[in-house]
Amino acid sequence: MDWKEKYQNWLNYSELDESLKQDLQKHKDDEAKLEDAFYTSLEFGTAGMRGIIGAGTNRMNIYTVRQATEGLAMFIENQGEKLKDRGVAIAYDSRHMSKEFAVEAALTLAEHGIKAYVFEELRPTPELSFAVRHLKAAAGIMITASHNPPEYNGYKVYGADGGQLPPKEADELTTYVRSVEDILSIKAMDKEKALAEGLLKFIGKEVDKSYLEAVKTVTIDGDLTDRQGRELKIVFTPLHGTGQMLGQKALEQIGFKNVYFVEEQSKPDPDFTTVKSPNPEDPEAFELAIEKGTEVDADVLIATDPDADRLGVAVRTAKGHYEVLTGNQIAALMTEYIFKALSTKETLPKNSVMLKSIVSSNLPTAIGDKYGVKTIDVLTGFKFIAEKIKAFEADHSNVFMYGFEESYGYLIQPFVRDKDAIQALVMVAEMTAYFKEQGYSLFDTIHELYHEYGHYKEKTISVKMDGMEGTEKINEIMQTFRSKTPDKFGDIQVVKMEDFKTQTRQTGDTTETIDLPPANVLKYTLADSSWIAVRPSGTEPKIKFYLSACDDSGVAVTEKMEAFEEDIRSRVDF
Template identity: 45%
Template sequence: MEEMQLYNVWTRTELDDTDLRDELAAINGDVDAIKDRFYRDLEFGTGGLRGVIGAGTNRINVYTIRKATQGLANYLIAESNNPSVAIGYDSRIKSDLFAKEAARVLSANGIKVYLYDKLMPTPCLSFAVRELNCEAGIMITASHNPAKYNGYKVYGNDGCQITIEAADRVLSEINQVDLFHVELEDFDKALNEGNIEYISKEVEDRYLANVKAQLINPKAVEQANLKVVYTPLNGTGNLPVRNILSMVGVKDVVVVPEQEKPDGTFRTCPFPNPEIPEALNLGLKLCEQEKPDLLLATDPDCDRVGIAVPDHNGNYVLVTGNEVGSLLLEYICEQRTKNGSMPKNPVAVKTIVTTELAKKIAQNYGVEIIDVLTGFKFIGEQIYVLEQKNEQDRYIFGFEESYGYLAGTYVRDKDGVVASMLICEMAGYYKLNGISILDALNRIYETYGVYIHEQQSFTCEGETGMQRMNEIMSGLREQPPVTIGGFEVIKIADYQSSEMTDMKTSNKTTIDLPKSNVLSYELCNGASVVLRPSGTEPKIKAYYTATGKTKEQAKSVLAEVQKDYTKILGF
């Protein structure tokens, strides 16, 4: 059906969301605006749905939420007897409404719903799925995206985001649903009859108890008298993070006042992502006044953490996700080895775009490092593999460069609450021993070599965006670069064909990972580039790594590689 026909169907339908009616009226006659909202259905994949809030099939609204939930319900009913689903939501615009609409659809299909009665971090949803023995979970969140976005993430009974196979089957069901004819249960009626049940505080308490159990040196964090400035970036982390820090002995926590309360408009940080320095501006400003040992920032659904720490001149320095992950891995390995709690045959997991420094750290402590595709669900899957063999205790840590970390197996997604706690423990331990976080990082570089990383996103907006992204990836496969930044490409890994090619010998080896639209280049000087289209945004992301004897040398290499690769991509 053409975009204008769909627009007319929507305008003729008695919509029960006045915001949608007003929006449709406002774009009457605007061909481009109508086309953008109706030229496709919002894409459903392993990341669920993510899109701009608004009217149309290419938007997040009560109708696309209901349609997706009906598809999920059909899938669950076919797969399981008497399924149940846990639902959580964050501080974004209409997150609470979308959560209730999903609950109404599930209840109408005879599926028991466990719903958090207030906004909660994404890891709490992962925990509830397993704790309540649910067949699936739904988290209403767009993570760290700008305010105009919201999303719908689906979890399996293992607490991980659903697999590619499951996503395809759910999508098949979704495609058979008429979004204006989805059966709904009255919310209050379902609540009174017990078909929808609010998740109890006891579940929240058990989650925090599991987080606290990941402490390695409880006395260190109690005795260090840490002072922390914290910003939840107007999201879900405010209470859980402050609660866990209080429980482990971090009593002096100053919260950025403008970013303390939930606010889906994110007025003070248009991009509420701790990876973006501008999001931490208010926190850094407060640090100048409070002089804390540490700045912590969690994103709106509290599954990512960013930090800043003082240097020897008292200036606050941002620490990247690769650096924090490496610091935590070194700390966990060193301390668990020292106190005798390191398991036999320990395992750590990282994604293919995450620093190779982790491999050197792991090797030093006899830890097996497992590389997985980008996305924390693949780290969660590795925990599940170990659990199936009753070896989950072998897992000690997992992380990705995009500020996501997890210690423990109580959830199967990155967890900003446990990461905040462990970062404070690590900072407290080092403080008691007279060194700073930056001193500890320099010690790592002195031991294993300097690694510098940078990520670059190339936006491909609009109707032709996906086509352009596909053309870029196809072109690189047809004509792979011989050099990048003047450095010879010695190996190319194509995760879609599952082949690693040695460019000198033309020998090919098999990559034993699920197929994914990712290309990786290893250069002659130890530098590398990984390229992947985003699964949730109209972007292609490039991940650069450079090594050297000094930071200056590594930065120089990285700059040349990045400059040249940008030209290769045509941006």
């Protein structure tokens, strides 16, 4: 069917949800919008799906949620009754339609006789990951669009280990989801019937209690937090999302009493009224936190995104104002503190491993080397970190100590198998207290690390390309880079090219195989150890360019970064 036929099918469906019917009527004269809503099915990829809320096969609505859940039900059923009996944990964030989508997913599972454990109120993504393991569930569903604008929502699937599905299982699930063609005919059980038959159970406080008990293990030096708990001044904002309740309790239980909240952002708000984007990567998201920090003379400002899996930090500079750190800078500070504290206590295992993505900074690698911690690079996506943790536990080859991605995602203890901003919140508070006691701010400390290891500077250029034309443009850009390997960026020679899609690494005349799953990523290493990478986003209509420069001075590294960015912009029209 072409998009017009699909549109007519929805328009003629007598039982169409009333709000979606109104959405179709609203756009009945806007052919471009209708085409975009129906020209394709909302892509269900390795990270689930994400899209604009509304009517259409290319939108987030109860029917596309049912389709995804119908595929998940078939995926679970294919693995046998034992797995089916374990049920599915479901959580949701503060976005429009999140609770409705969560319940709709549960009632679709109920039609297959699969029990759903649904949180009674909004909860963070990391607690969903924890709940899957805690309840020994077969799978998990998180309804969230992370830090995207208010008009978006999304659907992420987790495996029985609490991690997002690895490639093989994700591909199998995707096949099931795509096999469901008539999405308007998918059945969802009546809610009262599902409750009566025990196929729908609401959960909350008991899981919260267990999760918070596990969060206590993140703390390395309890004596330090006791000493500094009333001295350190923290400003915390959940940016209208899910982080407030657990974040507040997590800080309180380890002794941090001097915590100030950005009241305007402490309550859930699906429109994220006070920010342009609820993204802790964006310095503008810290505007109210900076006002509060200035008022109370805070040592550190911390923000979590709507589903509380990502965390951003702003620190006070020598001049007294606040500066928002990059995800790589936060990771470097955590790396230094965690390994230093464990080494001081003589509790750092000899076979310790840090895991990070291939597009993250090499500064933490250098820090890890100093403390004898091996760094392993994995593909972008925290599921690859979770997969490695699972392998370490199976063969006892290594001990996971810390994992991160440059995109503001961190994991300290593996009772969660995804990014965990609540764990990171606790760790940022503890490390700030440690460096403060030593007479340093976090701003001082990152510059001390540059002095010791060299200056590192990273930047991500993210270009949004919506619709059919955007998809085609992204594919063209990747094909151009793949077919015409640049010989230099700026004035610095490319010495190594890695194509993770073909799993090949080219260094001069030598070709090697990359021992990682295939992924549509290109990475170029330069003669001075700087690097450039390019990849389409797995969850959004974006193409991303990752730039990393290193040099002996801040001035030199800034000049390199400017040259790299100018080079990228000369190659790509955006």
